[in-house]
Amino acid sequence: MTTPLGERLRGVVGAKNVLDRPVQLQTYEYDAYLERAMPRAVVFVETTAQVSAVLGILAEERVPFVPRGCGTNLSGGSLALDGAVVLEMGRMNKVLDIDIPNQRMTVQVGIFNLDISTILSPLGYYYAPDPASQKACSLGGNIAENAGGPHCFKYGVTSNHVLGLEVVLAGGETVWLGGKDADVLGLDLTGAFVGSEGTLGIATTAILRILRKPEAVKTLLAVCDSLEDGGNVVSAIVAAGLVPATLEMVDNKTINAIEDSMACGFPRDAAAVLLIELDGLRDGMEEMAEAITAICKASGVREVRIAKDEEERQALWRGRKGAFGALSRLAPNYMVADGTVPRTKLPEALRRVADIGRRYDLPIASVFHAGDGNLHPLLLFDSRDPADREKVMAAGMEVLKVCADLGGTVSGEHGIGIEKLDALPLVFTDDDLRAQGFVKEAFDPRGWANPGKALRAGGHAAGTAPADGGAQAVAGAPSDDHVEVTAGV
Amino acid sequence: MSSTTEIRGLAPRDELRPAGEADLSDILAKANADGDVCYLAGGLTKQDWGAAPAHLDLLVRTGALSGCTDVDPDNLTLSAMAGTTVAEARAQAEAVGRILPIDPGQPGEATIGGVVAAGDNGPRAAGYGGLRDVVLGVRALLADGSAVKFGGRTMKNVTGYDMTKLFVGSFGALGAITEVTFRLLPRYDSQALLILPLASLDDAKRVTAGVLGSYLQPLALEVVSADALPGGDAAGAGPAGAPVLLAGFGGHRAAVDRSVREVTETVPGAAPRVLHEEEASAMYGHLADGAAASGGTLALRASVPISRTIDVLAAAQTYAAANGLTLGYRAGAARGRVDLTLRGEGTNAAAGADGGAARFGACPAHLRAQAVDMGGSLFVTGGAALLPEGYDAWGDAGGAVAIMRRIKERFDPNGILAPGRFVGGI
Numbered sequence: 001m002t003t004p005l006g007e008r009l010r011g012v013v014g015a016k017n018v019l020d021r022p023v024q025l026q027t028y029e030y031d032a033y034l035e036r037a038m039p040r041a042v043v044f045v046e047t048t049a050q051v052s053a054v055l056g057i058l059a060e061e062r063v064p065f066v067p068r069g070c071g072t073n074l075s076g077g078s079l080a081l082d083g084a085v086v087l088e089m090g091r092m093n094k095v096l097d098i099d100i101p102n103q104r105m106t107v108q109v110g111i112f113n114l115d116i117s118t119i120l121s122p123l124g125y126y127y128a129p130d131p132a133s134q135k136a137c138s139l140g141g142n143i144a145e146n147a148g149g150p151h152c153f154k155y156g157v158t159s160n161h162v163l164g165l166e167v168v169l170a171g172g173e174t175v176w177l178g179g180k181d182a183d184v185l186g187l188d189l190t191g192a193f194v195g196s197e198g199t200l201g202i203a204t205t206a207i208l209r210i211l212r213k214p215e216a217v218k219t220l221l222a223v224c225d226s227l228e229d230g231g232n233v234v235s236a237i238v239a240a241g242l243v244p245a246t247l248e249m250v251d252n253k254t255i256n257a258i259e260d261s262m263a264c265g266f267p268r269d270a271a272a273v274l275l276i277e278l279d280g281l282r283d284g285m286e287e288m289a290e291a292i293t294a295i296c297k298a299s300g301v302r303e304v305r306i307a308k309d310e311e312e313r314q315a316l317w318r319g320r321k322g323a324f325g326a327l328s329r330l331a332p333n334y335m336v337a338d339g340t341v342p343r344t345k346l347p348e349a350l351r352r353v354a355d356i357g358r359r360y361d362l363p364i365a366s367v368f369h370a371g372d373g374n375l376h377p378l379l380l381f382d383s384r385d386p387a388d389r390e391k392v393m394a395a396g397m398e399v400l401k402v403c404a405d406l407g408g409t410v411s412g413e414h415g416i417g418i419e420k421l422d423a424l425p426l427v428f429t430d431d432d433l434r435a436q437g438f439v440k441e442a443f444d445p446r447g448w449a450n451p452g453k454a455l456r457a458g459g460h461a462a463g464t465a466p467a468d469g470g471a472q473a474v475a476g477a478p479s480d481d482h483v484e485v486t487a488g489v
Numbered sequence: 490m491s492s493t494t495e496i497r498g499l500a501p502r503d504e505l506r507p508a509g510e511a512d513l514s515d516i517l518a519k520a521n522a523d524g525d526v527c528y529l530a531g532g533l534t535k536q537d538w539g540a541a542p543a544h545l546d547l548l549v550r551t552g553a554l555s556g557c558t559d560v561d562p563d564n565l566t567l568s569a570m571a572g573t574t575v576a577e578a579r580a581q582a583e584a585v586g587r588i589l590p591i592d593p594g595q596p597g598e599a600t601i602g603g604v605v606a607a608g609d610n611g612p613r614a615a616g617y618g619g620l621r622d623v624v625l626g627v628r629a630l631l632a633d634g635s636a637v638k639f640g641g642r643t644m645k646n647v648t649g650y651d652m653t654k655l656f657v658g659s660f661g662a663l664g665a666i667t668e669v670t671f672r673l674l675p676r677y678d679s680q681a682l683l684i685l686p687l688a689s690l691d692d693a694k695r696v697t698a699g700v701l702g703s704y705l706q707p708l709a710l711e712v713v714s715a716d717a718l719p720g721g722d723a724a725g726a727g728p729a730g731a732p733v734l735l736a737g738f739g740g741h742r743a744a745v746d747r748s749v750r751e752v753t754e755t756v757p758g759a760a761p762r763v764l765h766e767e768e769a770s771a772m773y774g775h776l777a778d779g780a781a782a783s784g785g786t787l788a789l790r791a792s793v794p795i796s797r798t799i800d801v802l803a804a805a806q807t808y809a810a811a812n813g814l815t816l817g818y819r820a821g822a823a824r825g826r827v828d829l830t831l832r833g834e835g836t837n838a839a840a841g842a843d844g845g846a847a848r849f850g851a852c853p854a855h856l857r858a859q860a861v862d863m864g865g866s867l868f869v870t871g872g873a874a875l876l877p878e879g880y881d882a883w884g885d886a887g888g889a890v891a892i893m894r895r896i897k898e899r900f901d902p903n904g905i906l907a908p909g910r911f912v913g914g915i
């Protein structure tokens with residue numbers, strides 16, 4: 001059925017580029033979190049001018065909106081609450097400028113993360129943030145979530161690599177934040193926008209810092225007899241002043257799931273493996289690898305393997321990056337608790353997470369960014385079983401509480417979305433949240449941008465429902481087993 | 490009543506030295522209620538940067554909010570109260586074998602809060618990253634005195650908006666920073682700083698572009714005028730007015746040695762000097778400080794895309810030559826940061842009848858227009874007395890300034906946090 005709104009939107013993007021029949025909208029009902037919500041319509045946009053025109057119409061019609069990249073976020077960020085219209089960004093994927101002398105790339109944000117580095121590779125450059133989902137997630141989603149990845153241990157997260165943004169605000173105004181230079185004039189609005197989960201407006205174009213590919217890379221696999229040994233190695237490497245490019249950990253359950261699905265060469269009997277990569281100049285790299293091997297040995301690591309060629313190295317990374325997907329063999333669903341702790345607290349955090357798993361009788365697999373203290377215990381369950389689901393929600397919240405108690409925080413890279421709204425008071429006071437509300441009001445005074453996410457409108461005490469009945473727009477437990485949390489991966 | 494310190498010619502009604510955070514909170518809450526304009530200051534090293542506040546009632550000194558509250562070498566983090574001097578925080582990091590990766594001028598006076606608020610990135614930001622990259626968390630007091638905290642002690646944190654970024658470089662417009670948490674770096678196995686006299690700015694452009702396009706990862710890549718070097722080194726410089734390159738590296742000894750060798754080879758026949766370890770650190774300190782500012786000096790800072798760094802120097806050189814001014818410069822070619830000083834020859838230029846206005850007055854706008862053309866910006870960091878009334882210290886931040894104003898209005902609805910001081914009059 002064509003609504004007047006639908007007609008207006010078709011006037012902007014063309015008849016084929018608006019979906020508003022329920023059967024068409026089903027694909028856009030969910031992301032990689034566990035809830036569902038039916039959008040009012042989905043609009044495929046191709047230019048900034050179209051985004052601007054669409055947001056102009058939506059403001060006139062008083063309809064909220066949600067930008068959507070690839071729907072791989074794990075916190076419900078791209079669900080359309082309050083009958084919002086989804087703007088599907090995937091067609092805005094053009095590279096506008098590759099500026100090698102300035103080490104910058106200007107690109108539309110619908111591009112897949114991995115495509116950026118693939119395009120840059122022949123030029124000898126790459127884009128550092130490399131979320132494990134990089135084949136299947138968009139730069140826009142990365143910007144909105146401030147995504148991390150294995151190489152963020154050395155190079156920093158998305159916000160360290162995004163220097164300028166073209167943004168369309170609710171109402172349709174287009175504005176540039178930041179630019180090609182490193183030190184911005186005025187408040188760092190680019191910095192504030194990155195990680196704002198689509199709640200401040202829609203990013204359409206980004207200026208990225210691009211890096212010269214390192215001259216040499218060396219990849220080591222430390223095979224550990226306990227998860228704690230692995231945690232101790234991480235602490236010891238950091239304490240020794242070594243800065244590898246990655247320090248990634250994979251536990252036994254995950255190792256076996258990976259080997260079952262793609263045989264990457266991880267030893268099945270290891271309690272955990274650590275994937276340690278060194279990069280930089282060729283000079284001194286051998287010695288650094290030896291120093292790391294010595295630290296591993298001193299920390300009780302059973303064996304240190306060194307990838308002997310690029311093929312072996314790629315196999316290890318394929319395993320690490322495919323870990324979430326492989327784990328879907330073990331249970332219909334998983335919930336990732338994205339808590340982060342000071343690195344020194346990693347062994348204790350791992351111990352307490354294991355306790356929680358035992359107490360709730362929930363299988364937990366762990367695969368995470370150990371160097372950053374960013375845990376990812378995956379709580380394995382079956383969302384068709386309401387009791388199981390409830391258990392997982394409670395256990396997940398306990399994990400986040402452990403992280404907060406250890407001086408860490410409740411989300412390292414996956415975002416708050418709708419998932420962790422109740423966890424915000426674990427780390428923020430009402431005043432902290434009020435100040436964040438100032439930023440929201442300054443960008444989006446009427447609250448049209450991705451309502452019900454990241455921050456609660458009007459009052460932040462735990463348990464407050466999103467404004468305008470957002471809670472009711474979120475479907476409860478899905479009615480069938482269609483929730484496929486590994487969607488799009 | 491004790492005499493007060495003037496800020497840009499404005500005498501505050503009172504100068505307050507809160508004993509701690511609670512005290513500062515009370516001061517702000519009262520000022521907010523009474524509508525008294527406050528100017529927060531640490532070591533007062535950046536008061537000449539940017540615009541003067543439109544009005545001033547209270548000067549609030551943060552010096553007593555001092556000391557490192559947490560130093561965690563294994564987690565690689567350090568937290569310090571806002572009034573702690575950079576030198577002290579740096580010493581604390583060094584005492585546990587770590588580097589505090591910030592590099593502002595006047596570390597003995599400049600405070601953590603002031604440096605973060607001013608976003609002062611020095612030569613080594615090329616390798617360390619900027620303050621926006623190394624600040625992990627901020628605690629602050631809002632205009633009404635309420636305490637807030639953002640970020641924390643973890644490397645990654647996407648819990649809530651990234652308010653930390655908003656406070657870095659905010660010039661006090663949004664609140665009083667009370668504590669900052671930094672990420673630390675491990676100490677380098679080895680470090681070296683290569684000093685290489687160059688023949689011309691063209692030469693500088695060629696050499697820096699070569700380094701930036703190579704595998705090398707400079708810790709600093711500065712192109713400076715000879716007067717930016719300590720006396721002894723200036724003597725070793727090339728032809729009068731010619732630039733000197735300083736290329737710094739840190740890391741594994743083998744990698745550092747190779748880096749120094751490779752850069753040296755790009756300038757055949759030059760007379761290189763290499764400083765190691767403490768000597769190199771001392772030189773960085775000298776570079777970050779810049780030449781001591783004197784009355785008749787106009788100081789500017791530009792930020793441009795890196796490949797244009799040397800073009801800013803060329804533009805400044807042309808302006809200086811045409812107007813009979815002497816140019817000094819320090820330019821971070823791997824970050825696009827350019828610090829310029831312009832002074833009148835010999836005499837106090839400001840004293841000339843309208844000489845000051847003619848020679849200096851047009852300079853910021855003239856050079857800013859070129860920086861903006863290159864994709865950057867430029868602001869005034871000293872010598873306001875040489876400029877005509879109503880000069881523009883910051884330049885235009887474009888469409889984004891409307892959002893900045895709305896943010897300011899919400900954080901500081903009564904306009905008590907030095908309004909007028911920052912970009913767009915906020």
Ligand SMILES: Cc1cc2nc3c(=O)[nH]c(=O)nc-3n(C[C@H](O)[C@H](O)[C@H](O)COP(=O)(O)OP(=O)(O)OC[C@H]3O[C@@H](n4cnc5c(N)ncnc54)[C@H](O)[C@@H]3O)c2cc1C
Pocket residue numbers: 031032066067068069070071072073074076077078089109130131132133136137138139140141142143144145146147148149150197198199201202203204324325413414450453485486489
């Ligand atoms: C198997 C798997 C592995 C993963 N590994 C990692 C990992 O290693 N590191 C990591 O950080 N994350 C990881 N994730 C999470 C997810 O991939 C990231 O959050 C990613 O950034 C989301 O991108 P997307 O394009 O799918 O965005 P979506 O899920 O479509 O959207 C995410 C959020 O971004 C907003 N948004 C999208 N586009 C825009 C735009 N143009 N402007 C403003 N807002 C916008 C949406 O409204 C939403 O709030 C993983 C997920 C899966 C399923």
